[in-house]
Amino acid sequence: MAEIKKTIGCIGAGNIGSAILARLSKGYDPKLIQAYDIDAGKSDVLLRECGISIARSPEELAQHCAIIIIAVKPDSVPSVLESIKKKLAPGKVVVSIAAGVTISSMEKILGRAAKIVRVMPNTPVLVGEGMSVLSPNGNVEDDLLKEVEQVFSKIGRVLVLPEKLIDAVTGLSGSGPAYVFTFIQALADGGVKLGIPRKASLLLAAQTVLGSARYVLETSGDPITLRGTVASPGGATIEGIHVLERSGFAGIVMDAVEKAAAKSRKLGEQ
Numbered sequence: 434m435a436e437i438k439k440t441i442g443c444i445g446a447g448n449i450g451s452a453i454l455a456r457l458s459k460g461y462d463p464k465l466i467q468a469y470d471i472d473a474g475k476s477d478v479l480l481r482e483c484g485i486s487i488a489r490s491p492e493e494l495a496q497h498c499a500i501i502i503i504a505v506k507p508d509s510v511p512s513v514l515e516s517i518k519k520k521l522a523p524g525k526v527v528v529s530i531a532a533g534v535t536i537s538s539m540e541k542i543l544g545r546a547a548k549i550v551r552v553m554p555n556t557p558v559l560v561g562e563g564m565s566v567l568s569p570n571g572n573v574e575d576d577l578l579k580e581v582e583q584v585f586s587k588i589g590r591v592l593v594l595p596e597k598l599i600d601a602v603t604g605l606s607g608s609g610p611a612y613v614f615t616f617i618q619a620l621a622d623g624g625v626k627l628g629i630p631r632k633a634s635l636l637l638a639a640q641t642v643l644g645s646a647r648y649v650l651e652t653s654g655d656p657i658t659l660r661g662t663v664a665s666p667g668g669a670t671i672e673g674i675h676v677l678e679r680s681g682f683a684g685i686v687m688d689a690v691e692k693a694a695a696k697s698r699k700l701g702e703q
Contacts, residue, residue, distance in 0.1 A: 439465075439580060442498030444491050444513055446470035446479055449530060450504030452559045456587040458483035469494045495520035500581060503529040510534045514542040521547060526577055528584075530554055532603070533701040536570045536596055548572045550581050553602050554588070556610050563589030564606040568596040600701065604694030612689055617642055 441457060443450045446468050454468055469488040470476050476487045488494035495501055495517035505513055510531045521527065526548040529539060539549050550573055554565040565585040569578050578593065585591045594602065617638045624634030649656060664670040677683075 439499035440467065440497060441465065441500045441502070441584060442467040442469070442488065442494040443502040443504055444469050444494060444517075445502075445504035446472070446475040447504060448556075449554055449558055450502070451475065451479060453502065453504070453584070453588055454479055454485060455483055456561060457584065458485055461587075467494050467498055491516045492520055495525070499525050500584060501525060501527050502584075503527060503531060505531065507531040507534050510539070511542060514539060518543050518547075524548075524577075526550060526573060526581065528552055528581055532607075533697070535701060536568065540570065546572060548577065550578065551596055551599065552585065553599055553607050554585070555606050558588040561588055564609075565589060565591050566599070566602045566606065567591060567593045568599055569593070600694045600698040601690075603697035604690040604692070607697070608690075608693040612686065613642060 443454050443466075446454065447470075450468075450470075454466060457466055463484040464486065466483075466485040467488050468476060468479050468485055469491055479485055480487050488497070491513055501517065501521075503510060503513055510529065514527070517527075521543065527539065527543065528550045530552045532553070534551070536549050536551050539551075540547060543549065547570075549570045551568045552565055553568075554563050557563045558565065563585075565588070567578070567581060567585065569581075573581075582591045582593070617635070620638035620641065621631070621634040624637060625631055629637070648654070649659065652659070660674070664674055
């Protein structure tokens, strides 16, 4: 994918907003990146550490940038959109990472002609290993969408899916890191119970999850098939798998994804 050349701005420099800006500033001209945050201290940190320019207001940022990322709390999105809508010349795209804020609600403020991409990222974007799902409205051209994909590819992997699947995505990859953290903690506790020191046990658990995930991604392997390569007949692994299966482990995880998706849908309706 060709290097993007459009100016990029981010309104909101919290955890995910600052992670996006920090990653973009590496290998991309900082002069073409702009940020704004109501907290001047956060802006100062970005200026000092990343060398990007700082806007004095959301309106100024929208005036200068072609790709405008909205990274504020969901209840602040309407006021931010109201403030920038007069600066959205044709060709500019608004990219929202605010949870629960629908494309239709943004179109009501910005107008039906606005180019909008709704994004559901997850917290591993903070270490460059995130999963971001993009849902564009019908006004976003393919070339423009590819440029937005390029932005989010700087903080992990990117997938484009219709907005109707965003609640399901929230339940899976959005909430998923919390499930994985819980699993890592349980693995580590198992090791501690058997006498492995806590720090060593946590390293063993976390690296095992990291390596296993990378193995799936790099081989495009079916997880059950890969599981069979570890679980030899009559061995220790199949004993552990038997306990997980008997306890309904897979069903519990599926239920968790479904419950989180339902909650996301309810919050969006509110």
